[in-house]
Amino acid sequence: MEFANTAIRGLVHFSGPVHRDSRGFFSRTFDAATAREAGIDPDAFVQDSLSRSAQGVLRGLHLRVGHGEGKLVRCSSGAVFDVVVDLRPTSPTYRTWLSFDLDGECQNSIYIPPGCAHGFQALTQPADTSYRINRPHDPSEDLTIAHDDPELAIPWPLPVTVMSEADRAARPLSELADRLALVRATP
Numbered sequence: 001m002e003f004a005n006t007a008i009r010g011l012v013h014f015s016g017p018v019h020r021d022s023r024g025f026f027s028r029t030f031d032a033a034t035a036r037e038a039g040i041d042p043d044a045f046v047q048d049s050l051s052r053s054a055q056g057v058l059r060g061l062h063l064r065v066g067h068g069e070g071k072l073v074r075c076s077s078g079a080v081f082d083v084v085v086d087l088r089p090t091s092p093t094y095r096t097w098l099s100f101d102l103d104g105e106c107q108n109s110i111y112i113p114p115g116c117a118h119g120f121q122a123l124t125q126p127a128d129t130s131y132r133i134n135r136p137h138d139p140s141e142d143l144t145i146a147h148d149d150p151e152l153a154i155p156w157p158l159p160v161t162v163m164s165e166a167d168r169a170a171r172p173l174s175e176l177a178d179r180l181a182l183v184r185a186t187p
Helices: 033-037
Strands: 002-005 013-014 019-021 024-026 047-053 056-066 071-077 079-086 097-102 108-110 114-120 128-135 141-142
Touching: 002 033, 056 079, 071 079, 071 097, 071 114, 079 108, 079 128, 097 108
Parallel strands: none
Antiparallel strands: 002 013, 013 108, 019 024, 047 128, 056 114, 056 141, 071 108, 071 128, 079 097, 079 114
8 A cells, every 4th residue: 555645735635546357346444554655644533424425415625623633435346536725824835725536446545634624426326435544523513615606716527416405505615604614634
């Protein structure tokens, strides 16, 4: 398993070989030693979650204010267009976003550091996305940013077919200054 740092400090892309044969494939999806080498404490993860999305579904952009949460995200089956937005006020890449194609064939993953918003759109029918999270969920820290915020101008690849009510009601960054001031994660 290998890792590559990205333009956003703390956002790490993991990949590794996928061994294919007549049965299908085998791939290592997590390696504690590689995570440590990338500066991520593998023992800090406290929760694993899985979402299944139909093609075109858009989830996000989600952020935890306060100390935030770090999460390792992987599309275990299907494919997603994954987006990370740096919302750490002291970060040199503040309000910068990067996108990744995560898919079940490559089994690549990204580690999203605290203070970064995250969202994705399912490119296939269905797409299963796995999350390994380093803090218990606290609903009082939830913040959702509009996926179509003109300041971010994220080019989602497909028409949006379904969103949660909370995601549809999300506001743009320009209207969230009071909540964004609660982001304490450091880059």
